[in-house]
Amino acid sequence: MDEHSPIFAIAVAAELAEMHPQTLRQYDRLGLVTPTRTAGKSRRYSMRDVNQLREISRLSGEGVSLEGIKRILELENQVTALQSRVRELESALADELLNRPGSRVFAASQHGGAVPLRHGARPQRPTAVVLWRPHG
Structure with missing residues (x-):
């Protein structure tokens, strides 16, 4: 099990994030946090989702609008993807230089x-x- 495993029902995720379950539903509708869905369409949150909810709460408490928060999260995800790509290319380059x-x-x-x-x-x-x- 890792931080991406969808294991928490909405009530548990809301409690861990110190939010109301309705807030999690709203954030899902807005695309701020997109939990995995079960076959019965129930939301399942991962630890990464819970951490993201906490970050949303922190940013909201600092006065950042939901649109601003959404943009910040998109940019953070883009940076993470780019860092991963750089690591892949560095590894490929190192392999080629050795071979x-x-x-x-x-x-x-x-x-x-x-x-x-x-x-x-x-x-x-x-x-x-x-x-x-x-x-x-």
Whole structure:
């Protein structure tokens, strides 16, 4: 079981977040916290959801509007996803550098993605950035 496991019914999640269950329903409707649904359509909250509810409560207490809170949460989720992607790319780069020292690893595509290159291959676009390790 991890922090993403949907285990709490709405009453328990509300108690853990120190909120009324109706507030959780409202936040679900607004898209601030989206719990998992059971086959019977009951809401199930994870520990991550409860922590997010607590963060919403804190921000609301500081005077941030619900729209502002929603935007903050979206940006935090985007940062988390980007950090995960950077870790993936760093790992891929490290693997390539270990497996093929001195050769080109990948080029950056026009849209920011990483395009792997074969040894000795050139990128398709002349504006691509190429990363390599010099010999010696």
